[in-house]
Amino acid sequence: MDFTVNVNGMMHNVDVDGDTPLLWVLRDVLGLTGTKFGCGMALCGACTVHIDGVATRSCITSIDSLGGAKVTTIEAIGTTPAGARIQKAWLDREVVQCGYCQSGQIMSATALVAENSHPTDAAIDDAMSGNICRCGTYMRIREAIKQAAESNR
């Protein structure tokens, strides 16, 4: 079946089953491989994208559920003010190691600082505990989120 999806401001027609997770449309059909596969069950957050600005696990989001919603991925998040601040803070704090989970971390963190300019540790825990980092970069993630939030005040 044909679906039209709005990804990073571009409209794409894709011919897949309606229950196909957005993750695979992004990665395998559209070639946007910055969004990662980690678990397929919304347990790790590696596949996080924004749907109308809300951090969402693309591995369990079926393509037929999108309607006209706007999908933003890691490839374009730097064009948003919050995304750019988060990416800069990630580099300033040298957060990444293997980096595989970081697309998802950055998408979750961007959604947090876009709506919360003073994230407390508890707010960071709430927003970020769905994103696993096997390299354990959590301390730097926390610092980077605080830096990004402060840089907008």
Add this chain to the structure above:
Amino acid sequence: MTAEHTELDLPTAHCFPAPSRRSLLRTAAAAGGGLLLGLHLRDTDAAAPAGGETFAPNAFIRIGADGWVVLTMPYVEMGQGTYTAIPMLVAEELEVELAQVRLEHAPPDEKRYANPLLGVQATGNSNAIRGAWVPLRQAGATARAMLITAAAKRWSVDPTSCRALKGTVLHPASQRRLTYAALAADAARLPIPKDVPLKDQKDFKLIGTPAKRLDAPGKVNGSAVYGIDVLPPGVKFATLAQSPVFGGRLKSVNDAAALAVKGVRQVVRLDDAVAVVADHMGAAKKGLQALTIEWDSRRHGELTSADVAAELEIATRTPGVIAQSIGDAEAALARAAKRLDAIYQVPFLAHATMEPMNCTAHVRRDACEIWLGTQALARVQAVAAKLTGLPLDKVVVHNHLIGGGFGRRLEEDGAQRAIQIAQHVDGPVKVVWTREEDIQHDMYRPYWFDRFSTALDEKGLPVAWSHRFAGSSVTARWLPLAFKNGLDPDTTEGAIDLTYAIPNFRVEYLRVEPPGIPTAFWRSVGPSHNVFVVESFVDELAAAAEQDSVSYRLALLEKSPRAKAVLALASEKAGWGAALPSREGRGAALQFVFGSYMAQVAEVEVEKSGAVRVRRVVCVVDCGSVVNPDIVRAQIESGIMFGITAALYGEITLKDGRVQQSNFDSYQILRINEAPKVEVHIVESSEPPGGMGECGTSLIVPAIANAIFAATGKRLRKMPVEPAALKQTT
């Protein structure tokens, strides 16, 4: 397909990629002034023009007329920072700035790119910097000397009157200057000098600084290419089900429903696995779920992890191969005034790298091409040649960034599967394992079983130590030449070479390979087991002697000043001895493994329910000369989080021959809300560098167990922590 991938789509060579076709880390000035790196296969590469214009004095450095310095990375980046630290070694001596450097993955070559400490091309055992410390600086220094000679000839001056700076050669007396690019062609024609002196450490400009990671920019904007991201033209996507019981066979499969799924192209049957090939992974997964598969699981179909433990327990009742013997432990034990015995066990563990197992392969009649992220590139090439019957030079393997290695990517089983499947597929196929397959068909950190006996003198100090343990030797399978007379250097590391002075000391090892479950290296390898058991047992001795566990250790360290110093500093920084509320405790642990001295103090809180929270970790390291202190800190933070996951949650169990855990719900990983504050202190030293990627992991496990003992009085002799056993009863 995005622009980022168009370069990947170029046809690549049928034999070893020539320099002009190698995968390159492309750098370009970013908007913010930093470096952008992305992994690209490029058809033409301006940095490596054909002919004699390129200066390539060794396997690691290439300088072309365009001024880029291209460094070939003998070790692969999997988070440990090797794509920053190794270039720092070369750039320091070559006198170039990191901004001038482009990186490429080394091609498979067991000799040119061998790890000097392993003898094969592999990234592991925390030894990249240890192995590269002298040779990679020499590579840079030699190249620099040749460029200076080339400039001096051009100017007809004495080379000693010239010096190199920021990618140029200067002749200060005449204020002349030539770039390396302008000198590359001349330098390429010069003989390669021997024994070029290295810089004095006090003259280092780059080594010892927290230089920014070269791989970071591409990892924050989605452009970094991991093995799982490659998209060769026409690629199909496959996922697979392997026999749930190790060693089982495929009996039958009904694929009618799978083939009816939109986008599914074919179903591939192997002896012990089934794969569904489709237009995208979504269809492949849906197809896989639609298969009805019957397995023949007679072999190992009843195996449990308790069976494995029982076999090891029995094995340790008889003597093993002597791995270390100092004095006469047996005699000293026989006449002991006070004796302490204990049994310890550690479980199987999965790697659970965030990037699930994957490999892309294109098998043709006359050639084979493979894309993946691997810690052991030449092994992948060898297994591909073996499976396809092709000569090595017809097997092209492209290495990529790895989304977490931890030892898992030292194994070639993932490549083997992809090649087996690709042999049935027309065109390239990317085989991606589901998380469930990844966890249930890992190759696991071995289960080990340990027996200790000690004799204590009247002061409570150990006068005899006997440690006997049984379990798998991964080295015996992976690097058989290193397994000699029943022993290998890894399995016993951290058990036979303690920093403590114990006059009568004996360690015995029994190699017992478990049936029906494969084992592999896992972050902190042999020490992942030995450091836990040794440091827990030393803590037991201190408790038996009714002494403070830090003072007790310090008393045994008179002959090991570096070990003593890290422990003393860690206890000071941690506020050791200060009172804590009930059910809170501090635990100390000390190790000398991977060439680095490290001490940790963990602070834990044990809830009424028995749940353990690690609140704070103080870590002091003396790893000799430091190449990049921020990467040292990052690796310690990382290693500690990895070890906390193992201590609190890590356990793979078998029932009916099957691994019971399958995804992150049943194989839990530490999350941000559970992560402690980690404080790292680095001791200044000019000793040769030690390893850093794994130290944090092995040491935190006993530090936590010892802290739990301090908080509750319960000694944990088996990992992981069992909250039910720590529940408050009064």
